[in-house]
Amino acid sequence: MKVLSLTEPYATLVKESKKLIETRSWKTNYRGELYIHASTTKIPKELEKNKELMKLVDNTSLNFGNIICKCNLVDCIYMTKDYVENVKKNNYQEYICGLYEEGRYAWVLQDITPLKMPIKAKGQLSIWNYYNELDVMNLIKDIEYGWLDKYNNKHNLINETFSKNYILQSPIEVITNKIGVCWDQVELERYYFRGNDWNIKTYFIVHYDGDKCPTHTFLTFEKNDKYYWFEHSWEKFKGIHEYNTQRDLLWDVRNKFIKHELNNQYDIEKLILYEYKKPKYHISVQEFYNHCENGKRVPCVEDGTNDIETIKK
Numbered sequence: 001m002k003v004l005s006l007t008e009p010y011a012t013l014v015k016e017s018k019k020l021i022e023t024r025s026w027k028t029n030y031r032g033e034l035y036i037h038a039s040t041t042k043i044p045k046e047l048e049k050n051k052e053l054m055k056l057v058d059n060t061s062l063n064f065g066n067i068i069c070k071c072n073l074v075d076c077i078y079m080t081k082d083y084v085e086n087v088k089k090n091n092y093q094e095y096i097c098g099l100y101e102e103g104r105y106a107w108v109l110q111d112i113t114p115l116k117m118p119i120k121a122k123g124q125l126s127i128w129n130y131y132n133e134l135d136v137m138n139l140i141k142d143i144e145y146g147w148l149d150k151y152n153n154k155h156n157l158i159n160e161t162f163s164k165n166y167i168l169q170s171p172i173e174v175i176t177n178k179i180g181v182c183w184d185q186v187e188l189e190r191y192y193f194r195g196n197d198w199n200i201k202t203y204f205i206v207h208y209d210g211d212k213c214p215t216h217t218f219l220t221f222e223k224n225d226k227y228y229w230f231e232h233s234w235e236k237f238k239g240i241h242e243y244n245t246q247r248d249l250l251w252d253v254r255n256k257f258i259k260h261e262l263n264n265q266y267d268i269e270k271l272i273l274y275e276y277k278k279p280k281y282h283i284s285v286q287e288f289y290n291h292c293e294n295g296k297r298v299p300c301v302e303d304g305t306n307d308i309e310t311i312k313k
Contacts, residue, residue, distance in 0.1 A: 008043055171192075186233075205254065
């Protein structure tokens with residue numbers, strides 16, 4: 001869904017149909033359904049002092065950090081001096097709900113409908129896209145498992161050249177190339193979920209066997225007091241898996257990794273799980289390992305050592 005973030009009290013004024021024009025410094029060619037998001041930004045002090053404006057939301061709950069209504073964006077009008085004066089003279093309430101100056105733009109909203117259940121979201125600048133978990137799974141359904149080397153060649157299997165020639169793709173590159181290993185696909189998932197406020201985390205599990213060092217990366221999120229493992233690249237477990245706790249989730253992924261990737265042949269002291277942040281794109285295998293290893297060690301794997309250099313040997 002297309003979304004526009006507004007600071008409060010403007011978002012709630014739209015929701016209450018007290019504001020039907022959003023004023024912006026830039027033009028948009030988009031027309032159609034648009035969701036309104038109330039950003040988490042605090043009301044600026046100068047707005048709080050604007051008694052005319054704030055009176056419009058007296059006894060009305062504000063909605064920081066939520067998508068709260070939908071509408072149709074039907075027009076984008078360039079503001080001339082006459083246009084500004086006309087709004088001020090004939091629609092004063094609208095005038096105090098925006099910044100009307102010659103050279104700016106008036107985005108005209110119609111068919112405003114409050115959502116029965118607001119959607120928590122972080123928001124973004126400009127018009128942005130909000131995707132739920134089913135949307136994202138559908139968006140990446142055509143991404144195949146494989147990797148792109150530094151010479152832009154595609155590979156469907158992990159072979160002996162992977163450690164030397166692999167580079168981490170950007171999300172746009174994964175979309176364009178329609179291929180990626182779990183490392184790439186998690187970054188694409190992170191990209192699509194970036195507007196959500198679901199406590200999204202990414203993990204890297206590795207078994208330091210001194211040879212291939214099998215790994216898997218995966219994304220999790222928290223929603224409505226449940227925890228979800230979002231999995232696309234691991235074909236055997238592709239889907240959205242629900243758990244009561246984050247520990248249950250991580251323990252399940254760990255056990256599946258041990259059984260299906262390590263064939264139950266593993267050293268508990270060499271099995272490590274990291275929570276890691278977004279890496280830089282176009283990094284090598286070793287650089288990706290280094291990035292994840294600089295993340296947070298997660299004790300759920302119940303390993304027996306903290307000496308990473310010893311583990312790697």
